[in-house]
Amino acid sequence: MIEGFTALYIFMLAAFTGYEVIARVPVILHTPLMSGSNFIHGIVLVGAMVALGHAGTGLERAIGFFGVLLASMNAVGGYVVTERMLDMFKSSKGGR
């Protein structure tokens, strides 16, 4: 489906997108942003699910289970931590 050069183009455009989105960010948002991007690579969960879903041998299943476990921790933990951080920004703005 995604072959050779098409893959390369996607890679290049996505890299530029990431760079541009971050390029002009105030220092105060660096930590929340790091946390937010940490959440976003939790999408690895999707890949880990597919890998476990197609696992045949016991060993593959064990590794796949481990992968899904770790990936869901990345996604959920990343979300909770980022949300908590950003919540405080909201309350400090609205409070005054």
Add this chain to the structure above:
Amino acid sequence: MGAVIQISYFLAAALFILGLKRMSSPVTARDGIVWAGAGMLVATVVTFFWHGMSNYLLMILAIAVGSSVAWISGKRVAMTTMPQMIALYNGMGGGAAAAIAAIELLRGTDGHSDATIGLAVVGGLIGTVSFSGSLIAFAKLQGLIKRSIVFPLQQPFNLAILGAAVVIGALLPFQESGGILVFVFFALVLAFGVLMTLPIGGADMPVVISLYNALTGLAVGLEGFVLNNAAMIIAGTVVGAAGSLLTQLMARAMNRSIASVLFGAFGHAPAAEIAGEGGALKPIDADDAGIMMAYSSKVVVVPGYGMAVAQAQHKIWELAELLEERGVRVKFAIHPVAGRMPGHMNVLLAEAGVSYDKIYDLDEINPEFPTVDVALVIGANDVVNPVARTNPQSPIYGMPILNTDQAKNVLVIKRGQGRGFSGIENALFGKSHTRMLYGDAQNMVSKLIQAVKRL
């Protein structure tokens, strides 16, 4: 169903990018994470309907256990330990990318082109380094590993391990089925991640965590190519690029190159050379310090990691409000790398309710210091060390600092007489207009509050 999955992945990728964009402005940041979260939910749900899948029971069990552990730990931790939690969850993501690579490599080369296997190897390597490296970063910040571990010939030794892993990794595409070499490969890379992170000092940890964050993103993107998964490719690559830029910004704020963070252990400079600058440390008691602040017209508070450790942010804001009632102008000055991450102090002060317009960054506040009556340094050390301006021998020479030494008076709240995280003496503490308040930051600020109240 295939089309629905593809459309959902497309939607998820779009939501991630929009979410990240919204997170880059304080006004829309709160929505940003919700948008990205919606994308993640959609992508995860449709993946259950991927064709030809089995092992659903295991999958649901893994998700249930992983999610609840992360949910509870993420909700429970104190704001001050956020940096290490980010490191921990980031390591999990790297580990997951490595697990995908491991399964693909164990399954062997059938059905994959050499290029795909090559990408799986590279992604597996990066993901694994991020996994074991992040766990060590977590352990260091959490205080489980207290010192930087340095031994002779460390760099050549680490490089040899990495070299061996790369050689074995290069052999993997030519194996019929992965077998034992795959295990050797991952074992070597795991060891490399640990060894590479152990010598890095605590002051450099933010840069390292950010770097591992970018690496995990890249690993996820690479495994996305292996699995032909556009959502992973786009989200992983965006994070890889954004994370790399963020890492550079942080390193620049500390006046360090990424290479010197990774390969030049901070503590190497002989401490004796720098010691002995300035005079003896002069303590002051809380009552005198309180009076000094209450009768000044401008006070600048400089928080550092010590404030985070002592959870003193609420007390400090109480003190600031008290001083403002008396007509003192109070500002907060935040160094880009104060604490363990850029923005660490902003997050804590925001938690305490300090409004934005009172918080100033380095460039804004530095010209003001000569007109400041009292600079109150709370648990900050290296970021106010004038040695960074004056002594070319110092390992932090050239790092932009908050020029608190130019204030008319400097009060320093400090737990003990020890050094900062970089392990060097602070020349500010010995200056003639500096007074030391020894004690836990929260305790000491409470005493200052009482002192001001009594006036």
